[in-house]
Amino acid sequence: MLKKTNRISLVDQVVSQMENLIENGHWSIGDKVPPEMELMEEFGVSRNTLREAIHALVHAGLLETKQGSGTIVRSSSSLEAAMHRYIEKSDLLETLEVRLALEKEAAQLAAKRRSEEDINKLHASIKQCQDAAERGAMEDFIKADITFHKNMVRAANNKLLQDLYEHMTDPLYSSIRDIMLMDNQFDYNKEIHSELLDAIRHQDIDGATKYVDAYINEFKKRL
Amino acid sequence: MLKKTNRISLVDQVVSQMENLIENGHWSIGDKVPPEMELMEEFGVSRNTLREAIHALVHAGLLETKQGSGTIVRSSSSLEAAMHRYIEKSDLLETLEVRLALEKEAAQLAAKRRSEEDINKLHASIKQCQDAAERGAMEDFIKADITFHKNMVRAANNKLLQDLYEHMTDPLYSSIRDIMLMDNQFDYNKEIHSELLDAIRHQDIDGATKYVDAYINEFKKRL
C-alpha cells in the first residue's frame, strides 16, 4: 500500500486548477474572473472552500478581489509577485547591483548561444533606440533601451535568468528612468549598444564581456 | 480623489500579523502554532476568516497544516518558498548557471566590502574544510564547503544577492553533493579556496575575480 498521503485538500485542488487557468492564459491579466457563485458550481465546492482558494491566490499575488465589484487577474506568476514584494522593501542600489550582475552573465551567454532570431530582435531594438534618439524623444528612448537589454537577456537562453532579470527590471523602471533623465549631460550615442550587438553577432564572448563591463561602470558612476 | 481603498480586509490583517510573528521568530520554524480556536480568540476574528489567513500562508509556503495534528511553521520567507517552487520545475543546469553568476559577483563585492568578522567566518569555514579533508569525510567536507561559499556571499553585504543565492543553493544541495561525489578523481586540495580567502582579505578584487573564474570553469567541466 503505497498511497503516500495521496489526499490533496479540496482547496489545493481548486488552487491548482485556477493557477493553470491563469498560466495557460484562459484567464488573462486584467480579466474579471467569474463570481464566487459560478465558480462554486463549476468546481463543485462550497463557498468557503472556494474562497480559501481565491484568497490563497490573492495572497500569492495572482488575483485581486474588490468587494462589490469582483475578482480580477493581477499577475501570472507567483515568483513575480514575491519578487515584487521583496524588491519594494529592498534597497535600490542592492537591487541594481544584482540586476547588473545578471546582465553581465547574460551578455556572455548571449554571445555564446544567440540565434538568428535573437540577432534580429536586438537589431530591431537598436533601430528603435536610434529613431528615438534622432527625434530626441527621451521617454521612447528609455523604453527601447530597456527592451534591448531584455532581448539580450532572452538571447542568453536561460529561463530562470530571464525571469529574475525581468521581475527585477519592471519594478525598477521608474528608478532607471529617473537616473537617466537626471543626467543632464546625457549622451544618446553612448547608450546605443551597437558594438555590443556586433560582439554578440560574431559570438565574440570577450568583446561582449568587455563592452558590458564598460557600460556597467559608466552606469554605476551616475548613482 | 486619492481615496486609495484604505480598507484592509480582516484576513489580510491577520495574515500580516502572522507573517510578522514568523519573521520576528516568535513562531520559529518547526514550531506548532496554537490551534484555530485559540487564534480565533487572540485575533478576534471568526473561524472562516482565520482559516483563510492560515491557508494563504500555507499556500505561500510559510505554514503547513496537518489534519488532526495541527499547524506548524515551515519557512520564514515567501520569496524563499516561491523560489523553491520555481526551481523545482527548472532545469538544473540553468539554475547552476545563475547561481555561479551570483557567486562571481559576490566574490568581487566581498573583496571590496568584507569586514573583519567576515574574514574570521571565512577562515573558520576553510578550517572545517581542511579538517574534513584530512579525515576523508566527504559529506562533512561538502557541507563545510557550501558554508564557505555562503559566508563569502554574506560578505558581499547585499541582502538581495544573499537571499537569492541561498534560496537557490538549498534546493540544489543534493545535486551539488551528487556532482562532487561522482567525481572519482576528486581532489580535496583543489576545492579548498584559501587563495580566494587571501584575495578577499587583501581586498584584491582582480585576484578574487580570477580565482573565482578559474574554479567556476573547473566546476562547469564536471557537468
Place this chain on the structure above:
DNA sequence: ATGTACCAATCATCCTACAAATTTGGAGTG
C-alpha cells in the same frame, strides 16, 4: 510486550445568514 479498540483534539468541508461595497437601471426633474 503487542496489537486492537476507542477517545479526544484538530483540521476539512459545507451550510446559512447578514454586512459592506459596487454597479446598474429606473424614476424623477429640468
Place this chain on the structure above:
DNA sequence: CACTCCAAATTTGTAGGATGATTGGTACAT
C-alpha cells in the same frame, strides 16, 4: 432628451454553527 439621485441587484466580506475525517495517544485484552 439629458441629467441627477436613489434603490435594487450583484458581488465580495465576515460570522457562527454543524458534521466528517485524520491524527495521536490511551487503555484494555491477549
